[in-house]
C-alpha cells in the first residue's frame with residue numbers, strides 16, 4: 001500500500017477505532033499509520049529494495065518511537081496507527097523480491113518475515129513509480145467505494161441527507177484541523 005493509501009485507510013480505521021477508544025488522537029494515529037514507510041528515504045541511497053519492510057516495520061521500532069513521542073503526544077495513538085500499517089502491509093504482502101516477502105516485525109531481535117499474504121501482489125511489473133501510481137489509483141477507488149457505502153448506510157439509518165453524512169464522515173478531520181488552528 002502506498003503512503004496515500006495508508007493515510008486514507010488510516011482515516012477509515014480511525015473512524016471505527018475511535019468509537020471503541022474515544023481518546024484516540026487522529027493526527028497522532030495517522031502519524032503512526034505513515035511512520036513505517038519512512039524507510040522510503042532509503043530510495044535516495046538505493047537501499048530501499050534491500051531493507052524495505054525491515055528497520056521501520058518492526059514492533060520494537062514502533063514502541064520506541066511511541067515511547068519517545070509519548071513525552072508530548074499520545075503513545076497509544078501512534079502505536080495503534082503503526083500497528084495498523086504493519087497489519088495492512090502483511091495482508092497485502094506488498095514487498096519487493098530483493099528482500100523477500102513479508103515484514104520483519106521482530107527486528108532487530110529476529111529476521112523472521114511475517115505476512116498474511118491474502119493478496120500476494122507481484123511487485124514492480126511495470127517499474128517502481130508506475131506501480132506506485134497504479135496502486136494509489138486502486139486505493140483511491142476503494143476508498144471512494146467505502147465512502148459511498150458509508151453515506152448510503154448513514155442515510156438509511158438516520159434518514160438524514162447525504163451532505164450531513166459527509167459532514168459526519170469528515171467530523172474528526174475538521175475537529176483536528178480546528179484544534180491545530182487554536
Ligand SMILES: [Zn+2]
Nearest residue numbers: 036037085089
Ligand atoms: Zn509499509
